[in-house]
Amino acid sequence: GHRLTWQAYHRLEDIHGFIDYLAKTYPDICSTEIIGYSVEKRPLKILKISNGKPGNPAIWIDGGMHAREWISPATVSYITNQLVEGNDELPPHLRDTDFYIHIVANPDGYEYSHTTDRLWRKNMRAHGRQCPGVDLNRNFGYKWGGKGTSASPCSQTYRGSKAFSEPETFYISKFISSFKRNTFQGYLSFHSYGQYILYPWGYDYQLTKDRADLDRVARQAGSIITKSSGIKYTVGSSATTLYPAAGGSDDWAKGIAGIKYSYTIEMGDTGRYGFVLPASFIDYNGKDGFTFVDTVARAIHLGHR
Ligand code: 0X9
Ligand code: ZN
Numbered sequence: 001g002h003r004l005t006w007q008a009y010h011r012l013e014d015i016h017g018f019i020d021y022l023a024k025t026y027p028d029i030c031s032t033e034i035i036g037y038s039v040e041k042r043p044l045k046i047l048k049i050s051n052g053k054p055g056n057p058a059i060w061i062d063g064g065m066h067a068r069e070w071i072s073p074a075t076v077s078y079i080t081n082q083l084v085e086g087n088d089e090l091p092p093h094l095r096d097t098d099f100y101i102h103i104v105a106n107p108d109g110y111e112y113s114h115t116t117d118r119l120w121r122k123n124m125r126a127h128g129r130q131c132p133g134v135d136l137n138r139n140f141g142y143k144w145g146g147k148g149t150s151a152s153p154c155s156q157t158y159r160g161s162k163a164f165s166e167p168e169t170f171y172i173s174k175f176i177s178s179f180k181r182n183t184f185q186g187y188l189s190f191h192s193y194g195q196y197i198l199y200p201w202g203y204d205y206q207l208t209k210d211r212a213d214l215d216r217v218a219r220q221a222g223s224i225i226t227k228s229s230g231i232k233y234t235v236g237s238s239a240t241t242l243y244p245a246a247g248g249s250d251d252w253a254k255g256i257a258g259i260k261y262s263y264t265i266e267m268g269d270t271g272r273y274g275f276v277l278p279a280s281f282i283d284y285n286g287k288d289g290f291t292f293v294d295t296v297a298r299a300i301h302l303g304h305r
Contacts, residue, residue: 001018001022001024003018007282011111015103015104019047026084030084032046033048035171036175038106038108039125049083057185058100058183059097059186062188063105065105066191067113068113068121069193069275070192071267071268072191075282076289077286078290105172107168112124121135122136122156123166133153135155135158136166136249137191138245138246140169141252142203143203143246143255146244149245159246169249184257185259185260185261186261186262187249187250187253188296189249189250189264191265193277194270196233196235196264197234198264200237200250202250203248208254213260213261214262217295219235225292228288238250260303263292267285
């Protein structure tokens, strides 16, 4: 394993090598775990960062659920690097948080978007003679099959044959559910593009009881990002701000796993390059992504006392 540069998008092997490098170089705070295997049997590899203090709140971060959104794994890699290589300089609310980071949640699709089809979105589930792929962000088990989902395998938003039919979603839910309730206080899913910070619900226009808390923290993150980088993020619930889409990971995290601060962040840009964002944007997005994680972790620690 080895470090990554922020000047290029990297292949799965290099990202997994980066995780191994961190676990090997910083064994006091890092460990790696394979939580399961994808449809094509690639490892679903996560990194845990923890100073080992008992009672730390935990935050889950994932990237790359949609194959073509390359800025997402790049941003999550950047954040991971800051949390580990810069650990000594981190504020207490980041040092005293356990992070579970899944940089490439859809490894088969990610590789396919590098080798064959740059705009591939779904996983690589085969459907006989029909089109391959399930949209992992329609396959989670909360209000599965509702608005904004398709029952046709050829659709970009194909929801799969049932909730958690796909190993990539099933093992995330299994892993998070294996912890004592309230261990995870943050669930952050990185996507692109559009510059949105979104909170539940995504399945429909209703809002959660604690929407004021979710909205306040998202707006705070948005305004700190704008102050530091000039980039503007639009804040709101997924359904009202983007469109209703059921079976998303954020809704499952909130509705079933009971994780209060559940967000989907759509990184840059706003459409000039869209999914095919030049690698020169990794630095900016990485910094903004880190600010977002920092703000959510601070809110979690404030709520703790
Ligand atoms: O449609 C999606 O899955 C996400 N947008 S993307 O362009 N990255 O595909 C938004 C998901 C928001 N959350 C829910 N609808 N639950
Ligand atoms: Zn996406």
